[in-house]
Every structure is written in structure tokens, then in C-alpha cells.
Amino acid sequence: MTTNHLILDFSHVYCDEKIPKNDRVHWLDCSDIAECDLYCSKRAEEEIRARIEPYGIRGIHFLDSGNYHYVTGIMTEQIKQGFSLILFDHHTDMQKPMIEHMTSCGDWAGKVLKTNPWLQQLILIGPQERDIRQIYSEKEGLVTSTELREKLVTFSAEEIQSGEAGNKISKIKKNFPVYISIDKDILDEEYSETNWSQGKMSLPVLERLLMPFLKSGNILGIDICGECQQGMLLPQYLEAEEINGETNKELFDFLMHYSHM
Known part of the structure; x- marks a missing residue:
């Protein structure tokens, strides 16, 4: 199975980061796609789908800021077998749709x-x-x-911090391949600077939580979003880019090593 690592460049935020150097990383310029920031129109969705489809979903994919996290939904449409979606996020991304004919972050x-x-x-x-x-x-x-409740297993930030999350591990189905999606807004600002409210998790804790899924050896694909806000004052922007660049590199190397992609 071919592995293609992707950078989806919607806002050019990655231009000022130390992007992981790998000859299998494909940079897709998506900055010309209209109607896709926060909310994604059907036309924009079709264009994004057309650009990523030739590469497949196997690999590590950078999706830009959390404004574009909905791309995970487009990615996972390519999966034609039973699978589990592992979503690390400070937000649920399960609000009731504000605009029915558009998908949002x-x-x-x-x-x-x-x-x-x-x-x-x-x-x-x-x-x-x-x-x-x-x-x-x-x-x-x-x-x-009942059907949706049975499909969803949640681990709150409080449960993780208190150690009570272990009580729910038995609910995770282990006989399906997984797609992993990481929004870096789950991390403390020491490790990431995003354009949304953030959690307090450390990068080592995130890596520890990822390990059981990575060790399963049945990873369909992985994506990462959660870059900083465009239009920040230059000193803060450069600092945010340095922090995010280091975390992106650390996550990329960690995931490459343990996912064997």
C-alpha cells in the first residue's frame, strides 16, 4: 500500500514553519479554494476531495488550522471498510449544524x-x-x-487528568483498523499556539495516549491540524510558528516511528 504524507496549505501558515523534510511529503497548495474557511461549501468540498483523492489516505497529513478540521471527514470518506475514528480534540466538533448545506469545523x-x-x-x-x-x-x-450512543466513546480532559479514563478502555473495539485525527488545541500553550481555545495536555501525555492505537499496527491514516491565527502581531506570530513547528516535527517523527508509515 502506497504511503503519501500531505501538507494541505490553505493559509500559507506552514511557509514559516520548519516543515519535516521527507521526499514523500507532498505539498498541496489549497489557498486558491474559496468558501472553505470555517465553513465548507459543496463546491469547495468537491475541489478538496479531488485534490487529495489521488494520494489516498495512508500517511501523515497536515491540515492547516482548526478551521479546516472538517477535511478529516472528507479524508475518511475514502475508507471502504469498517473502521474506528480516533479523535484527539479540545472541542467535540459535534455541534448542531448552523447551515444545513455546509459542513463546518x-x-x-x-x-x-x-x-x-x-x-x-x-x-x-x-x-x-x-x-x-x-x-x-x-x-x-x-x-x-441509542445507535449513535453505542458508536461514540468519550474521554473527557477531566477523566484523563484524574486517571478515571481507564474505566472506559474496555468499550473500545479493537478489531477494526483506525484513522487518527489530532487537533493540537488539545495541547497546553507551551506546546502549541492555535486559533481556538486550548486544553492543558502535555505533548508527552498525548504521545502516551496515542501509543495503544499505534501499536495495533492497523493504521489507515493520520492527520494533524491546529496552527496559529493569521494576522497576529509579528513577534507573537514568529514565536507561535516556532512552537508549532517544533511540535509538528516531534509529532511527525513520533508517528512515523510508531505507525511504521
């Missing part, structure tokens, strides 16, 4: 959960407990049916 995971016929389980790791409760809310939540 805030609702894409909920749409994958509801509409992808091959998805067997979605493992959501990192949001705060109050945000997880909201997606199960009978009045406002997205995950209200």
Missing part, C-alpha cells in the same frame, strides 16, 4: 458519526466534561439515539 465529527456507513466507532479524547454532556443532551445534543 464545529460540526464535521457529528456528521461523520451520523452519516459514514463504514464508521464502527468514534473515540473522542480531550474535550471538557461540560462540552461532552452537551452532545448527549436530549434538548440540544446531537447524539440522542
Whole structure:
């Protein structure tokens, strides 16, 4: 199976980072695609799909800032077998859609959960407990049916910090290949500077949580998003780019080593 590592450059944020040097990393300039920042129109979705399809999903893919995290949904559409989606994120990305005919960075995971016929389980790791409760809310939540509840396993930031997350590990189905998606807003600002509110996780803890999935040896693909805000003052921007560049390189090397891609 061919492995292609991708950089999807929507905002040129990667131009000022120390991008991992690898002759199998393909840089896809997506900056000319309109109607795709935060919300993605059908036309933009079709264009993004057409650009990534020739490369497949096997590999490590950088998706730009969290504004483009919905690309994970487009990526996983290429999977035509039962699979689990492992999502590391400070947010649930399961809000009720604001605009029905457009996918957003805030609702894409909920749409994958509801509409992808091959998805067997979605493992959501990192949001705060109050945000997880909201997606199960009978009045406002997205995950209200028994079928969807059985497909979703959540580990809140509080459960991870207290060590109580181990009580749910038995709920994870281990007989399916996995696709891993990492939003660096799960990390403390010491390790990443993103354009959304962030968690308090350290990079070593994130790597430790990734290990059981990587050791399964059945990885379909991995993506990483969570770059900094465009338009920052130059000193802060350069500092953010240095932090993010170092973390991206560390994650790339770590994932390359343990995923054997």
C-alpha cells in the first residue's frame, strides 16, 4: 500500500514553519479554494476531495488550522471498510449544524458519526466534561439515539487528568483498523499556539495516549491540524510558528516511528 504524507496549505501558515523534510511529503497548495474557511461549501468540498483523492489516505497529513478540521471527514470518506475514528480534540466538533448545506469545523465529527456507513466507532479524547454532556443532551445534543450512543466513546480532559479514563478502555473495539485525527488545541500553550481555545495536555501525555492505537499496527491514516491565527502581531506570530513547528516535527517523527508509515 502506497504511503503519501500531505501538507494541505490553505493559509500559507506552514511557509514559516520548519516543515519535516521527507521526499514523500507532498505539498498541496489549497489557498486558491474559496468558501472553505470555517465553513465548507459543496463546491469547495468537491475541489478538496479531488485534490487529495489521488494520494489516498495512508500517511501523515497536515491540515492547516482548526478551521479546516472538517477535511478529516472528507479524508475518511475514502475508507471502504469498517473502521474506528480516533479523535484527539479540545472541542467535540459535534455541534448542531448552523447551515444545513455546509459542513463546518464545529460540526464535521457529528456528521461523520451520523452519516459514514463504514464508521464502527468514534473515540473522542480531550474535550471538557461540560462540552461532552452537551452532545448527549436530549434538548440540544446531537447524539440522542441509542445507535449513535453505542458508536461514540468519550474521554473527557477531566477523566484523563484524574486517571478515571481507564474505566472506559474496555468499550473500545479493537478489531477494526483506525484513522487518527489530532487537533493540537488539545495541547497546553507551551506546546502549541492555535486559533481556538486550548486544553492543558502535555505533548508527552498525548504521545502516551496515542501509543495503544499505534501499536495495533492497523493504521489507515493520520492527520494533524491546529496552527496559529493569521494576522497576529509579528513577534507573537514568529514565536507561535516556532512552537508549532517544533511540535509538528516531534509529532511527525513520533508517528512515523510508531505507525511504521
